[in-house]
Amino acid sequence: MTRLTPRSVAGLAAAALGGVVVHDLTQRKHALLRNFPVIGHFRYWVETVGPELRQYIVTSNDEERPFSRDQRSWIYASSKGENNYVGFGTDNDVERVPGYPVVKHRTFAGEGAATAPHGDEGVPVPSAKVLGGPRGRRHAFRPASVVNVSGMSFGALSAPAIRALNEGAAKVGCLQNTGEGSIAPAHRHGGDLVFQIGTAYFGCRDERGRFDLARLVDLVQSAPVRAIEVKLSQGAKPGLGGMLPGAKVDETIAEIRGIPVGVDCASPSRHTAFGDVDSMLDFVEMVADATGLPVGIKSAVGNLEFWDELADQMGPRTRGVDFVNVDGGEGGTGAAPMIFADSVAYPFRIGFSEVYRRFARAGLTDDLTFIGAGKLGLAENALVAFALGADMVNVGREAMLAIGCIQAQKCHTDHCPVGVATQNPRYTRGLDPELKKDRLANYVLALRRDLLKVSEAVGVPHPGLIGPDDIDILDGQRAAVGLRELYDYEPGWGELGPAVRRELLPLLQG
Numbered sequence: 472m473t474r475l476t477p478r479s480v481a482g483l484a485a486a487a488l489g490g491v492v493v494h495d496l497t498q499r500k501h502a503l504l505r506n507f508p509v510i511g512h513f514r515y516w517v518e519t520v521g522p523e524l525r526q527y528i529v530t531s532n533d534e535e536r537p538f539s540r541d542q543r544s545w546i547y548a549s550s551k552g553e554n555n556y557v558g559f560g561t562d563n564d565v566e567r568v569p570g571y572p573v574v575k576h577r578t579f580a581g582e583g584a585a586t587a588p589h590g591d592e593g594v595p596v597p598s599a600k601v602l603g604g605p606r607g608r609r610h611a612f613r614p615a616s617v618v619n620v621s622g623m624s625f626g627a628l629s630a631p632a633i634r635a636l637n638e639g640a641a642k643v644g645c646l647q648n649t650g651e652g653s654i655a656p657a658h659r660h661g662g663d664l665v666f667q668i669g670t671a672y673f674g675c676r677d678e679r680g681r682f683d684l685a686r687l688v689d690l691v692q693s694a695p696v697r698a699i700e701v702k703l704s705q706g707a708k709p710g711l712g713g714m715l716p717g718a719k720v721d722e723t724i725a726e727i728r729g730i731p732v733g734v735d736c737a738s739p740s741r742h743t744a745f746g747d748v749d750s751m752l753d754f755v756e757m758v759a760d761a762t763g764l765p766v767g768i769k770s771a772v773g774n775l776e777f778w779d780e781l782a783d784q785m786g787p788r789t790r791g792v793d794f795v796n797v798d799g800g801e802g803g804t805g806a807a808p809m810i811f812a813d814s815v816a817y818p819f820r821i822g823f824s825e826v827y828r829r830f831a832r833a834g835l836t837d838d839l840t841f842i843g844a845g846k847l848g849l850a851e852n853a854l855v856a857f858a859l860g861a862d863m864v865n866v867g868r869e870a871m872l873a874i875g876c877i878q879a880q881k882c883h884t885d886h887c888p889v890g891v892a893t894q895n896p897r898y899t900r901g902l903d904p905e906l907k908k909d910r911l912a913n914y915v916l917a918l919r920r921d922l923l924k925v926s927e928a929v930g931v932p933h934p935g936l937i938g939p940d941d942i943d944i945l946d947g948q949r950a951a952v953g954l955r956e957l958y959d960y961e962p963g964w965g966e967l968g969p970a971v972r973r974e975l976l977p978l979l980q981g
């Protein structure tokens with residue numbers, strides 16, 4: 472028998488370590504291990520023993536922000552197609568936490584409520600409304616999915632991340648919003664797009680940085696763009712233009728955007744192509760006429776006069792936006808000053824209900840599609856959004872988590888360890904779009920399935936039919952207040968009009 476000497480033990484250990492390095496570098500499943508061979512395993516180990524450790528020392532499952540460990544775990548498990556159920560019951564502090572939403576299921580349901588046993592994952596969940604239909608846009612269409620990918624630019628995100636989102640979105644019939652950084656080659660992998668016009672007009676600007684309609688038309692015709700979103704502001708940094716740190720501005724981005732390499736790329740805080748609601752509506756109609764596409768706006772909600780004027784000026788139905796996308800103050804960003812991320816603009820529920828009420832008072836809610844964003848990629852938040860009148864939800868950071876983000880919160884440094892929010896090849900090489908596209912697709916399917924399951928529990932066949940009387944907000948153990956009362960919604964608000972319902976219901980029976 473050969474005796475083990477200290478030398479041979481060291482040799483064996485080195486060989487084993489070498490084997491782990493080779494395995495980590497060549498496997499494609501975990502971007503973290505490809506980028507950080509061997510040491511990356513510690514994170515997975517800590518994750519495994521985390522529940523036991525945390526019970527005694529660190530934070531609870533629901534404490535971390537922006538996304539708690541429970542929320543992230545649900546997204547990770549869903550995206551991997553793993554078991555995303557919980558055992559033993561909720562670990563949320565349902566009895567004491569104020570602001571906790573509770574969905575009120577019905578014992579007996581009306582006709583059409585039942586979906587196949589617990590909503591098959593493949594069941595399509597189209598938007599209740601036709602985007603651009605009410606204003607007769609030439610390329611009006613009904614979005615195939617109530618869950619879509621929120622605007623995140625190539626630049627803020629890496630090429631493989633954009634590609635994974637694009638291919639994943641294509642698999643499950645979602646729209647991918649380009650964000651304000653124009654259309655990159657990574658956006659051209661089959662997924663339908665919403666093109667975002669930001670204040671710097673990347674992709675549709677002339678040499679002096681002014682909006683150029685002809686370039687916009689050329690660009691949107693060169694890709695499967697289904698709608699156009701004019702970005703007025705973003706929840707995480709409203710009133711402040713986009714900011715791409717110079718470290719992320721490589722040659723490709725510089726070329727796509729028409730800017731110098733390596734220099735901070737700051738967008739103006741406001742548009743130069745229009746300066747008030749009147750000229751904005753002219754701009755929207757001009758873009759819709761020239762492209763035939765539905766055109767809407769994305770905005771965070773602060774001063775409410777803008778929304779008063781918008782609803783007023785859309786009243787005669789001669790001009791109008793095809794959708795409004797309300798971004799909550801709790802929304803994400805690649806980079807923003809802390810004061811903007813923390814304190815400027817209303818959180819989603821308040822902001823959205825204020826916007827919705829203005830259109831409801833004007834009798835216009837069926838004339839446009841309402842979209843929301845701001846942690847709405849979690850079923851309970853999305854359900855509140857639908858109950859308040861949203862027709863679709865956009866998912867930003869949840870989509871990033873699905874394709875491998877570990878919430879390291881270094882998006883502004885170009886050192887994203889998993890290659891999602893960086894342009895550094897040292898990190899982007901770890902992200903395999905082939906694998907991660909399935910992660911995005913699985914996550915979207917799981918979210919849509921949960922939305923359908925809860926709709927079924929409430930007794931309706933589509934999340935758009937959940938209304939403000941179906942959800943209460945708890946105030947600890949003392950009281951439960953309905954969304955209608957809390958947000959002062961009048962009868963009929965938050966609900967689809969009869970014509971929209973008539974068109975939707977037959978689609979759900981097939």
Ligand SMILES: Cc1cc2nc3c(=O)[nH]c(=O)nc-3n(C[C@H](O)[C@H](O)[C@H](O)COP(=O)(O)O)c2cc1C
Pocket residue numbers: 621622623624627628649650651652667702704705706713769798799801802803804805844845846847848865866867868869882892
């Ligand atoms: C890395 C990153 C980049 C983003 N880039 C844009 C952008 O270019 N345009 C935009 O309107 N919003 C942008 N957003 C905001 C998201 O589209 C979304 O509105 C916000 O994060 C709220 O959704 P969430 O809570 O699901 O992330 C970005 C967000 C992140 C995290």
Ligand code: SF4
Pocket residue numbers: 871875876877878879880881882883886887888889890891892
């Ligand atoms: S892992 Fe960290 S740096 Fe990368 S995208 Fe997620 S939060 Fe941003």
